Amino acid sequence: MTKPCLHTGWMIHRRIDHDLRGFWSAYLEYHLSGCPRCREALAALLKLKADLQNVANRETPKLAPDRWAALEAEWDKVDKD
Amino acid sequence: MLRFATRMAAGNADLASDWVQDALIQAYRSYLKLDPEPLEYFRAWMYQIIRHVAYRASGKDQRTQNVEDIDAVADSSAMAPSPFDELVGNEIDVRIRRALQALPETQRMCVVLVDMEQLDYEETSRVMGIPTGTVRSRLSRGRMKLQELLGPNFSPHQEYHS
Ligand SMILES: [Zn+2]
Numbered sequence: 001m002t003k004p005c006l007h008t009g010w011m012i013h014r015r016i017d018h019d020l021r022g023f024w025s026a027y028l029e030y031h032l033s034g035c036p037r038c039r040e041a042l043a044a045l046l047k048l049k050a051d052l053q054n055v056a057n058r059e060t061p062k063l064a065p066d067r068w069a070a071l072e073a074e075w076d077k078v079d080k081d
Numbered sequence: 082m083l084r085f086a087t088r089m090a091a092g093n094a095d096l097a098s099d100w101v102q103d104a105l106i107q108a109y110r111s112y113l114k115l116d117p118e119p120l121e122y123f124r125a126w127m128y129q130i131i132r133h134v135a136y137r138a139s140g141k142d143q144r145t146q147n148v149e150d151i152d153a154v155a156d157s158s159a160m161a162p163s164p165f166d167e168l169v170g171n172e173i174d175v176r177i178r179r180a181l182q183a184l185p186e187t188q189r190m191c192v193v194l195v196d197m198e199q200l201d202y203e204e205t206s207r208v209m210g211i212p213t214g215t216v217r218s219r220l221s222r223g224r225m226k227l228q229e230l231l232g233p234n235f236s237p238h239q240e241y242h243s
Contacts, residue, residue: 013221056197
């Protein structure tokens with residue numbers, strides 16, 4: 001596991017969540033261009049996030065048909081009111 | 082939402098669907114009271130209600146347990162098969178889910194909500210009832226811990242057939 005530089009850790013996490021903007025975003029891009037360690041840490045975190053999304057996408061809870069029907073009826077009720 | 086509820090229901094999708102129904106009814110009642118907040122933060126609000134319903138149903142009283150307490154308690158289910166293990170037999174998925182189970186509850190919830198359910202920090206903060214700064218720190222700690230648990234050479238594609 002590659003740890004990013006101490007001062008850029010929080011920026012890397014916010015960057016992979018599309019939550020880093022302005023000065024800090026510009027600074028991180030500048031830092032990444034010269035820091036292989038942070039580039040590696042960023043790539044590993046991006047991959048972890050993608051893996052987690054893939055796992056979530058494959059998780060479709062199995063539900064008995066009558067449960068689905070009950071759920072849909074509930075939605076219908078909310079829709080109509 | 083049902084997926085999130087199922088995770089909270091330890092894999093019991095039928096129980097989860099009851100919770101989703103309860104949450105829906107509860108949400109609709111609040112909506113009728115013309116609480117303006119729900120519509121503005123609809124998704125966060127629905128997840129939050131599910132979380133409350135799930136906690137109430139499983140007998141966990143949130144009021145007596147603050148975030149620090151929850152994190153301090155080592156998860157007794159650590160590394161045990163997670164609720165979804167039997168759902169999909171994929172070895173990689175199983176490894177990732179077990180690693181998730183090993184995280185302290187607040188870290189796991191932040192990772193699940195942000196990385197799996199794709200909520201943003203603000204929404205997660207509302208669902209969890211903790212400040213966004215805390216969401217960010219628990220999330221980054223959770224991710225680092227996951228990387229540690231999954232090991233340096235973890236790669237689903239390489240390990241698929243091993
Ligand atoms: Zn660096």
